């Protein structure tokens with residue numbers, strides 16, 4: 001298996017001839033929600049069906065339990081103050097972990113009804129928290145807990161940083177999933193992974209214009225196949241590095257699939273890390289991987 005699969009010569013500039021796909025840890029059930037802490041030289045990620053957040057130490061190479069009972073956490077990110085923000089399937093909420101370790105609930109209801117099961121989250125530079133709320137986490141006990149949707153739809157939400165109000169910013173998704181801003185934050189990319197569970201539904205990434213506290217018009221940037229666009233991150237040049245069924249796909253802002261990083265199992269999510277933000281961490285189905293690439297992730301926070 002090639003380390004990089006170059007489909008367009010533009011991808012070659014992001015590859016490094018002597019790197020390889022490193023397998024860092026295995027024995028997971030569905031790795032998801034990677035988030036990098038440069039100040040700790042560590043990666044946190046969810047092992048979703050095993051109901052835990054794990055911590056990979058970049059210097060000792062040890063994996064330890066960061067949060068053994070994580071309420072079936074899924075997506076993670078950091079806010080602009082560096083605090084951990086987490087989507088919980090079983091808790092059906094988005095939380096923030098404070099500096100003293102206590103957990104603050106940021107959102108668990110919309111207009112009095114419980115959220116489905118927040119999946120992935122991103123924080124904009126103004127502090128607003130944007131997250132997706134599909135039903136994967138209430139479809140089976142394996143992913144959190146089986147329950148009926150109270151809201152009855154799968155929406156994308158924005159939590160206002162000033163007054164804590166929650167608003168729907170997109171409601172025309174089957175299963176909204178990963179999300180990431182373009183480097184200038186003028187676009188918000190959101191994946192629709194409705195293909196799981198229904199092959200007639202989308203498996204694409206849409207780009208929305210970001211307006212003041214809401215979203216404008218959108219276009220489909222790319223279909224992701226095989227597999228689905230579960231989670232993705234954006235590099236400093238605006239390329240989207242997304243999960244897929246055969247590894248990681250690199251898609252330009254124009255929507256061209258220019259290259260792949262083959263991974264020997266399904267991929268759920270990725271994030272940039274390492275001191276230079278040039279190490280792409282990859283949450284595979286049962287294993288955590290990493291590979292160095294010749295670009296850098298957008299700085300967050």
Ligand code: MG
Pocket residue numbers: 032074075119120177178230231
């Ligand atoms: Mg996801």
